[in-house]
Amino acid sequence: MTVTEDYIDASGGDWDDVIEKAQATSAERLVVNMGPQHPSTHGVLRLILTLDGETCTEARVGIGYLHTGIEKNMEYRTWTQGTTFVTRMDYLTPLFNETAYCLAVEKLLGITDRVPERANVIRVMMMELNRMASHFVAMATFGMELGATTVMTNGFREREMILDIFELVTGLRMNHAYVRPGGVAQDLPPGTVGKVRELLKEMPKRIQTMRKLLDENPVYLARTKDVAYLNLPGCMALGVTGPLLRASGLAWDLRKAKPYCGYEDYEFDVPVSDGGDVYARYRVRMAEMEESLKIVEQCLDKLEPGPVMIQDAKIGWPAKLALGPDGLGNSPDHIAHIMSSSMEALIHHFKLVTEGFRVPAGQAYAAVESAKGELGCYAVSDGSTRPHRVHFRDPSFTHLQAVAAMCEGGTVADVIAAVASIDPVMGGVDR
Amino acid sequence: MSTENERERDEEAANLPDKLGRERLAAPVRRTGMFGATTTGDTSGYGGLQVRGSAPVHSQRPFTDPDDPRTADFDRVADDLEAALGDDAGAVERVEVARGEITFHVRREALPQVARVLRDDPALRYELCTGVAGVHFLDDTGRELHAVYHFRSLTHNSEIRVETTCPDADPHVPSIVSVYPTNDWHEREAWDFFGIVFDGHPALTRIEMPDDWHGHPQRKDYPLGGIPVEYRGATVPPPDERRSYK
Amino acid sequence: MGLEEKLPNGVLLTTVEQVVGLARKSSMWPATFGLACCAIEMMSVGGPHYDLARFGMEKFGATPRQADLMVVAGRVSQKMAPVLRQIYDQMPEPKWVIAMGVCASSGGMFNNYAIVQGVDHIVPVDMYLPGCPPRPEMFLDAVLKLHDKVQNTKLGVHREQEITENEERMLRRSLPLVSRD
Numbered sequence: 088m089t090v091t092e093d094y095i096d097a098s099g100g101d102w103d104d105v106i107e108k109a110q111a112t113s114a115e116r117l118v119v120n121m122g123p124q125h126p127s128t129h130g131v132l133r134l135i136l137t138l139d140g141e142t143c144t145e146a147r148v149g150i151g152y153l154h155t156g157i158e159k160n161m162e163y164r165t166w167t168q169g170t171t172f173v174t175r176m177d178y179l180t181p182l183f184n185e186t187a188y189c190l191a192v193e194k195l196l197g198i199t200d201r202v203p204e205r206a207n208v209i210r211v212m213m214m215e216l217n218r219m220a221s222h223f224v225a226m227a228t229f230g231m232e233l234g235a236t237t238v239m240t241n242g243f244r245e246r247e248m249i250l251d252i253f254e255l256v257t258g259l260r261m262n263h264a265y266v267r268p269g270g271v272a273q274d275l276p277p278g279t280v281g282k283v284r285e286l287l288k289e290m291p292k293r294i295q296t297m298r299k300l301l302d303e304n305p306v307y308l309a310r311t312k313d314v315a316y317l318n319l320p321g322c323m324a325l326g327v328t329g330p331l332l333r334a335s336g337l338a339w340d341l342r343k344a345k346p347y348c349g350y351e352d353y354e355f356d357v358p359v360s361d362g363g364d365v366y367a368r369y370r371v372r373m374a375e376m377e378e379s380l381k382i383v384e385q386c387l388d389k390l391e392p393g394p395v396m397i398q399d400a401k402i403g404w405p406a407k408l409a410l411g412p413d414g415l416g417n418s419p420d421h422i423a424h425i426m427s428s429s430m431e432a433l434i435h436h437f438k439l440v441t442e443g444f445r446v447p448a449g450q451a452y453a454a455v456e457s458a459k460g461e462l463g464c465y466a467v468s469d470g471s472t473r474p475h476r477v478h479f480r481d482p483s484f485t486h487l488q489a490v491a492a493m494c495e496g497g498t499v500a501d502v503i504a505a506v507a508s509i510d511p512v513m514g515g516v517d518r
Numbered sequence: 519m520s521t522e523n524e525r526e527r528d529e530e531a532a533n534l535p536d537k538l539g540r541e542r543l544a545a546p547v548r549r550t551g552m553f554g555a556t557t558t559g560d561t562s563g564y565g566g567l568q569v570r571g572s573a574p575v576h577s578q579r580p581f582t583d584p585d586d587p588r589t590a591d592f593d594r595v596a597d598d599l600e601a602a603l604g605d606d607a608g609a610v611e612r613v614e615v616a617r618g619e620i621t622f623h624v625r626r627e628a629l630p631q632v633a634r635v636l637r638d639d640p641a642l643r644y645e646l647c648t649g650v651a652g653v654h655f656l657d658d659t660g661r662e663l664h665a666v667y668h669f670r671s672l673t674h675n676s677e678i679r680v681e682t683t684c685p686d687a688d689p690h691v692p693s694i695v696s697v698y699p700t701n702d703w704h705e706r707e708a709w710d711f712f713g714i715v716f717d718g719h720p721a722l723t724r725i726e727m728p729d730d731w732h733g734h735p736q737r738k739d740y741p742l743g744g745i746p747v748e749y750r751g752a753t754v755p756p757p758d759e760r761r762s763y764k
Numbered sequence: 765m766g767l768e769e770k771l772p773n774g775v776l777l778t779t780v781e782q783v784v785g786l787a788r789k790s791s792m793w794p795a796t797f798g799l800a801c802c803a804i805e806m807m808s809v810g811g812p813h814y815d816l817a818r819f820g821m822e823k824f825g826a827t828p829r830q831a832d833l834m835v836v837a838g839r840v841s842q843k844m845a846p847v848l849r850q851i852y853d854q855m856p857e858p859k860w861v862i863a864m865g866v867c868a869s870s871g872g873m874f875n876n877y878a879i880v881q882g883v884d885h886i887v888p889v890d891m892y893l894p895g896c897p898p899r900p901e902m903f904l905d906a907v908l909k910l911h912d913k914v915q916n917t918k919l920g921v922h923r924e925q926e927i928t929e930n931e932e933r934m935l936r937r938s939l940p941l942v943s944r945d
Contacts, residue, residue: 123847125826131799131844151726152844153800156743156878159736163757171873178801194617224804243811261801261897323645323672326700337672344675451617452668452679454648465651465666470569476736478651480668480704485649488703514800517726517841727878728843735877743877747870756875 115139121502123152129228129506130513134490136502143502146494148487153517161477165443166192167404169474171264173464177481177515178261179224182217183457184515185266186210188477190347190453191464192268195446198397205393206270207348212283212386213256213265214348214455215379219290220249221458222372225510226297229369232507233310238300245293252282258415269397273408280387287384294376301369311366315493315505318363325492326485329460330375331509334368336361341456352389353382365508402444405436443472459483459510479518483511545570547657574623577615588618591676595620598641599632606631621679626665626691629682630718633694636669636680644669644678647694649704652712654738662686663714667694667701684714693719711736777920785915788832788858792911795831795855796824797848799838802865802897806837814900819907828854833910834887837897839867840880852887860914862891862906865898872896 122133133149157176161169173188174181193199223246230238250260256275257263265272301307317327319335332339338359342350358374360367396403409418425433448470454463460482469475486509493505547568581592592615599622600607609628614621624632636644646669653664661683670677684691693716695702705716706725713734716722724731733740744756754760798806809816816822825831828851840848852861863883866872869892871881883889890913893906918926 123844130803151724151728152841152847153839154726154841154843154878155800155839155874156735156876157874159742159878160757160874160876163742163762175801175873178804194619197617227807240812243808244813247808247811247813260899261804324699326646326648326698328646339672344672345677449616450619450621450666450679452619452677461648461670463648463668465668467653475655476651476653478653478666480648480651484703484707485700488700726843731842741877742875744875745871745881747875 116144123149129232129511132487132506132511132513132516134502134506136494136499138499141498141500143494143497143499146491146502148490150484150487150513150516153513155514155518157518158477158479161474163473165472166268166446166474167443169477170267171262173477173479174262174264175514176479176518177457177459177462177483177512179221179512180217180457180459180462180515181261181263182210182213182266183455183462184479185264186214186348187453187455187457187462187464187479188466189266189268190455191451191466191477192446194451194453195449195466195468196268196402196444197447198269198399198402201397201399202270203394203397204349205274205391206395206397208386208389208391209271209275209395210266210348211350211353212383213253213271215382215386216249216252216283216286218379218458219376220246220253221510222376223249225372225458225507226301226369229504229507229510232503233307235307238297241293241297241300245290245297248286248289248293252279252286255279255282267396267404269399269402269404270395272404274395275390276410280390283383283387287380287387290380291377294373294380298373302373308366310500310504311369311508312362312364314365314497314501315508316364317489317493321489321492325489327460327489328485329456329458329482330368330371331460331486331489333357333359334371335363341454341461345454347453347455353385355379355381365504368508400435401439405432405439445470445472446474454480457482459512459515460486479515481515481518483509483513484516484518487511487516543570545573574612575614575616576612581613581615581620583615586618589615589620591674592620595642595676595678598639599635602635602639602642603632619677619679621681624680624682626682626684629680630692630694630697632680633667633697636678637697642671643673644671644676646670646672647698647701650701650708652708652714652736654712654736656738658683660685663689663712665691665708665714689713690715690717692717693722695719710734713737777922781917781919781922782915784919785917788917789911789914790820792819792821792833792860792914793823793825793831794821794833794835795828795851796826797834797836797851799836799840799844800865800867802837802868805897805900805903806835806864809900809903814904816904816907819904819911821907828852829856831855832859833862834859835862835864836868836883836887836889837864839865839872839874840883840886841878842880845880845886848883849886860890860910861887862893862910863889864893864903864906866894866896869894 117138119136119138120133121136123131131152133152135147135149136143137145157172161172164172169188170185173184176184193202223242227239227242230242253263254260256279257265317335319337322332322335328339336359338357340357343357355378358371358378360370406417406421408415425436446468448468450467452463452465454461462482463480465478466474467476489509490506494502547570550568579593581589581596583589596613603609606628609625609632611623611625614623636642648668648670651666653666655662655664662685664681664683667680668677669680682691691714693705695705696718703725705719706722708714709716709722710724710726711734727735742756742758744758746756747754808814810822810824832855834852834855836848863869867874867879868883871879875881880886891906891910893902895902
């Protein structure tokens with residue numbers, strides 16, 4: 088291979104060789120490989136940067152280092168088991184992944200309108216809590232990557248409060264598999280509402296603390312203002328959605344435009360800023376958290392007793408879950424029922440759990456406004472108990488394409504800020 | 519009088535079970551047997567069961583169902599697309615309306631033209647393309663690989679799907695990166711996983727798999743690639759080789 | 765490694781073992797190798813709620829050349845495997861590896877073409893930590909167990925003896941469901 092242009096390649100190998108080459112030529116351009124294992128690349132992201140002194144003249148992104156084959160693996164599992172896979176894609180927004188997937192499956196089944204009201208309210212509440220948790224991690228890792236450890240420790244501390252609620256409701260801190268086709272896995276355990284009310288009381292103070300720390304912080308402003316600018320036409324061309332799009336001045340939010348799970352019944356604003364830079368994205372995320380608190384509060388008022396799984400014996404999960412001495416499992420009542428009083432119930436349970444339900448052949452696309460942007464799930468069924476194909480349009484995947492547009496021409500330090508402001512999660516990017 | 523009789527006879531002939539049955543048999547087989555056992559014998563007696571897919575749906579106008587608010591703008595979109603395409607209206611092979619979603623099945627040669635019209639026509643204005651998904655149908659002879667695009671209009675708050683196919687022997691679909699730059703990585707992904715060659719893509723290389731990987735892993739003829747799991751001497755085969763329901 | 769490996773068998777070696785073990789376990793420098801979901805839990809452990817600093821390990825190093833513990837937190841894809849091995853090779857001896865979570869330990873639920881079925885295919889693992897993802901408390905438990913292991917690591921001839929004994933014990937043990945003929 089002949090390289091026509093003069094450049095120094097520092098994309099790996101021995102430093103002595105690099106230095107020798109740098110001294111031998113008069114080249115000014117330096118090609119640096121950053122990642123895929125670098126603490127400032129927000130996961131296993133690989134950046135190939137061409138530097139001219141401090142200036143980044145070319146930024147290319149290499150992904151695929153966390154490709155997990157989730158979409159293919161789902162084709163060998165039942166539709167219900169799919170939720171355990173999708174929750175592990177973008178592991179900071181597990182409940183959005185599950186909801187998008189379940190909405191697509193429900194659309195295929197034609198049961199969208201029959202999902203119980205309580206299940207929808209719980210979904211909305213969990214999603215909004217998840218949005219806050221995700222934004223807190225976005226802030227925390229952003230701080231860490233810029234060297235602000237306090238922001239990081241505060242962000243993770245605040246997130247723990249939300250994780251406590253998740254753990255109470257779903258049994259897990261992450262990777263919940265809580266939202267299921269037809270509803271949610273189980274009802275809110277006793278004490279949840281009180282715990283969420285506590286959070287609602289405490290959280291605004293915590294958000295305020297973070298805003299006080301960052302909003303007018305001169306160091307923070309210097310690192311974020313007018314950095315990684317992306318305007319509205321750029322966003323549209325690159326398919327950028329979510330907080331990034333709203334930070335470029337367009338108040339586009341699927342929760343308002345194409346409401347799902349009953350979002351049309353909630354009152355909230357769509358925060359928007361026209362800065363188009365890293366700081367604007369930060370402000371939008373902060374404001375979104377405050378809006379999420381409003382929605383969670385409304386959810387608590389909307390919670391009416393009722394079923395949380397569709398009342399259709401052919402689809403709804405047959406068992407109720409209960410906490411036993413050895414952890415969460417089928418409730419003793421249900422086990423007694425199927426094991427000693429009803430043979431039909433046992434067969435029904437067995438068939439639905441091992442075989443799953445059949446989904447009519449066809450295709451469906453469902454999208455939700457995840458913490459990162461439009462998260463779409465495209466599901467194809469061939470009429471069997473397993474998906475024929477499930478494809479996710481992950482916002483992080485799409486947004487990472489904007490790295491070149493945001494970084495080229497800026498300094499190398501701003502590359503970190505730009506990537507962090509996109510808030511990509513490689514689990515979602517690579518799936 | 520005689521013409522009426524004839525018409526009745528024709529109608530009857532069209533609905534004869536024999537004819538319907540033959541039509542049904544012409545549809546592609548989607549699934550055989552009840553279980554996914556390939557290594558062990560299927561003793562259930564359902565081994566010969568064949569489940570056929572439905573024939574391609576040709577939805578007829580009106581596309582808008584007054585009872586379904588999700589379909590409210592489908593007639594308008596279809597009209598506008600037809601008008602915008604003008605002489606190229608034949609680009610749309612058929613329209614399918616199902617589950618509150620509209621799908622335009624487009625000939626692959628016409629895809630860039632359709633995409634351009636969808637983006638630029640003021641009545642359509644689908645500014646956002648949410649990427650392309652590859653789908654592999656082993657039994658859809660001559661149209662094995664499907665490329666499915668979803669478009670979203672922020673101006674009109676509308677959502678449509680455009681689907682195009684290509685045969686396995688000639689896996690080429692024109693790229694629409696020049697119209698929607700966001701499709702750059704999505705098309706690379708579809709190439710990586712399904713082997714669909716997007717002609718005109720600026721740099722169609724692998725994106726998720728290592729550069730030296732062989733094959734396109736999410737095709738249906740590519741195995742899942744799991745290994746048997748051994749636990750205390752007992753072995754469980756990987757998911758795709760297990761005996762399971764279909 | 766160093767001089768301690770060359771010491772003759774005896775009381776001196778045993779004492780040195782304890783001293784070296786204490787020194788090694790008390791200032792472990794982990795290299796960040798966050799990959800997926802487990803990485804977030806690993807970061808949580810570094811946060812104020814769980815506070816890894818209690819064990820002298822809060823300094824998650826960015827560079828493998830100044831680290832002696834690699835926490836493989838998450839699923840390792842085929843594309844990542846060579847990178848992981850390179851980073852492991854860059855770490856100076858002595859070094860330890862924790863396979864955090866089921867994906868790193870055995871491939872977990874992702875038994876497919878994309879994921880390395882256990883990171884022990886590419887690097888030697890000292891501690892397997894189950895969970896998907898493991899709770900921060902479990903991670904602390906793994907760290908403490910590893911500390912214990914490091915503290916009690918033998919050196920020189922003792923080490924060789926220990927390895928031989930372990931090998932023999934593994935060959936002798938019997939498992940249910942496994943026939944030994």
